[in-house]
Amino acid sequence: MSTTTITVTINGETIEETVPVRMLLVDFIRERAGLTGTHIGCTYEGVCGACTVQLDGEAVKSCLMVAAQADGHAITTVEGLAEGGTLSPLQRAFNEQHALQCGYCTPGILMNMDEFLRENPDPSDEEIRHGLVGNLCRCTGYAHIVDAVRQAAKETG
Ligand code: FES
Ligand code: FES
Known part of the structure; x- marks a missing residue:
């Protein structure tokens, strides 16, 4: 090999x-x-x-x-998202908005949305949904994920 x-x-x-x-x-x-x-x-x-x-x-x-x-x-x-044991604003928003159930999809969504928010600091819900097209979640129905990304955008944008 x-x-x-x-x-x-x-x-x-x-x-x-x-x-x-x-x-x-x-x-x-x-x-x-x-x-x-x-x-x-x-x-x-x-x-x-x-x-x-x-x-x-x-x-x-x-x-x-x-x-x-x-x-x-x-x-x-x-x-690498949390700094010194403190959750990033996006991670905290996922927790507060109940944006995960089994959590299997969550790391990938966080890494995608972390970059998305850097590029789109004030996204519409439609833009958030579009940003999520490459991430499948079998549990949440996505509504709470969109809520969490919106919350993080408001806090950091
Ligand atoms: S394991 Fe990479 S996209 Fe599914
Ligand atoms: S929370 Fe279970 S797949 Fe997304």
């Missing part, structure tokens, strides 16, 4: 690892970095959004990339 050595910064910590060239980024994050908050929901098809992380601040589905593509880049996972 052909391998390559990559250097990646994850949540501010730089790690160097030798990985199979075909290893997916999501598997690297979970198995090599041990950050299991990034989920796999759709057998690596890019459909569910549960594996969403940020690559240099941009939300990406980590099942659609190989780890080698992240060489030299900075990744943020859901574990």
Whole structure:
């Protein structure tokens, strides 16, 4: 099996690892970095959004990339959203608005919406819904998720 050595910064910590060239980024994050908050929901098809992380601040589905593509880049996972044990405004809003039930989809939605709010600090509900098209949730019906994103936008926008 052909391998390559990559250097990646994850949540501010730089790690160097030798990985199979075909290893997916999501598997690297979970198995090599041990950050299991990034989920796999759709057998690596890019459909569910549960594996969403940020690559240099941009939300990406980590099942659609190989780890080698992240060489030299900075990744943020859901574990990197809270600062010093304090939930981010978006995380707090999800909690207060009851925007999760089983929570399986939540890390991916948080990472996507965190970037979305940076790009759209004052979004309409329609824009929030549109921003969520790449994230599937089987539990909530989305209404509370939209409420939470709206609350976070009001607090931070
Ligand atoms: S596991 Fe990546 S989109 Fe579903
Ligand atoms: S809270 Fe269960 S899938 Fe979204």
